[in-house]
Amino acid sequence: YLTCYQQITGIVSDPKDYNRVWITLSDRWNNFETDATGDLKPYKETAVYFSDQAGLPGTWHSMSSGLPNFYINCIVYQQGTDDILYVGTDAGVFRWKQTPSSDPWVGTWECFSTNFPACVVKDLEINYCAGKLRAATYGRGFWETDLYPQTLQTPEVITTQTWSTSQKRVRSIIINSGNTLTINNGAVIDMCANTYIKIMPGGKLVINNATLTN
Numbered sequence: 001y002l003t004c005y006q007q008i009t010g011i012v013s014d015p016k017d018y019n020r021v022w023i024t025l026s027d028r029w030n031n032f033e034t035d036a037t038g039d040l041k042p043y044k045e046t047a048v049y050f051s052d053q054a055g056l057p058g059t060w061h062s063m064s065s066g067l068p069n070f071y072i073n074c075i076v077y078q079q080g081t082d083d084i085l086y087v088g089t090d091a092g093v094f095r096w097k098q099t100p101s102s103d104p105w106v107g108t109w110e111c112f113s114t115n116f117p118a119c120v121v122k123d124l125e126i127n128y129c130a131g132k133l134r135a136a137t138y139g140r141g142f143w144e145t146d147l148y149p150q151t152l153q154t155p156e157v158i159t160t161q162t163w164s165t166s167q168k169r170v171r172s173i174i175i176n177s178g179n180t181l182t183i184n185n186g187a188v189i190d191m192c193a194n195t196y197i198k199i200m201p202g203g204k205l206v207i208n209n210a211t212l213t214n
Contacts, residue, residue, distance in 0.1 A: 010075035012085070019054045020104070022063075024072040024087060046072050048087065048096075050105045066109035067094060076124045076133075080170035080192070084148055086112060086133060088121030093135060095148055116143060128170055128192040129214060155198065163187055163210075169195060177202030183210040190214065 007026055014020035025047045046069055053059040070091040078084040083104055085096040092113035099106045112133075120138035126147065127134060134144040155172035164185035172195045175181050181197075183189055183206070191197070191214040199205050 009072050010087070012075050012077045014077065014083070015079050020050075020052050021055055022048060022050050022075060022077070022085060023055075024048050024075045026071045026073075046070060046089070048072070048075070048109075052104070061103070061105035063096070063105040063107065064109075065107070071120075073120070073122050074124050076126055078126060078147060079128065081148075086124055088124045088135060090120045092116055092118060093121055093124070093133075112145075112148070114145075116145070128168060129190060131192075155196075163189065166190075168192065171195060173197045175199045175203035175205060180204040180206060182206040182208065183212065184208040186210060188213065 008023055009026050010022075010024040012022050027046075046067060047062060047064040048067065049060045050063050051059040051061070067087070068089070068091050070089045072087050072089050074088040076086050078086070083096065083098055087094050087096075087109070092111065093116065094109040095112040097107050097110050098104065099108075116135070117137070117140050119140040121135050122138055123136040125134045125136075126132070127144075131147050132144045133147050134142065136142055155174045157174045157176060158179065158181060160179045160181075162182040162184065164187055166188040168190045170192045173181070175197070177200055180203070186209055188211045191212065195214070197205060197212075
């Protein structure tokens with residue numbers, strides 16, 4: 001699928017399974033081909049591909065339906081969702097809409113640029129605590145919008161464990177009877193909006209020289 005004239009402009013993986021990866025491909029110029037006037041032909045191809053085997057040969061699937069033929073500059077994955085992705089292009093922002101009960105690469109890209117100027121989007125970033133998707137543009141400043149809503153995931157039921165490094169949690173947590181969650185060593189645990197920690201009778205949460213915040 002990858003040809004000598006295409007650039008890999010973005011790579012993102014599923015935080016729950018790093019074997020699941022998405023890449024964006026674009027080509028600023030059409031392999032130096034010219035039109036009748038001698039000008040370079042823009043945009044040979046833009047595409048998004050998915051692999052569930054860490055990119056091994058023969059495991060890539062195209063998922064480019066709905067994308068306009070404009071340069072793709074970046075891609076981000078919305079954690080805590082069933083594969084909601086966003087790409088920033090030379091024509092704005094697009095969101096991946098997967099076809100229900102189908103393979104991950106079956107679906108279409110939809111414009112996600114309501115009230116957003118038609119401009120080049122150079123970078124995208126998700127602020128989970130604020131619930132915002134933020135876009136950096138070429139010449140039109142910074143913009144933000146609400147993340148696409150999705151039903152909250154099932155809370156994570158954890159066994160006895162210790163968290164000693166800072167981390168961001170996008171799912172709620174349940175500590176069942178007989179289990180202890182210990183947070184220590186100066187770790188900062190950033191709980192995203194609308195998440196919680198539920199301690200069941202007999203469960204225990206120990207915070208020692210650490211911070212729990214949202």
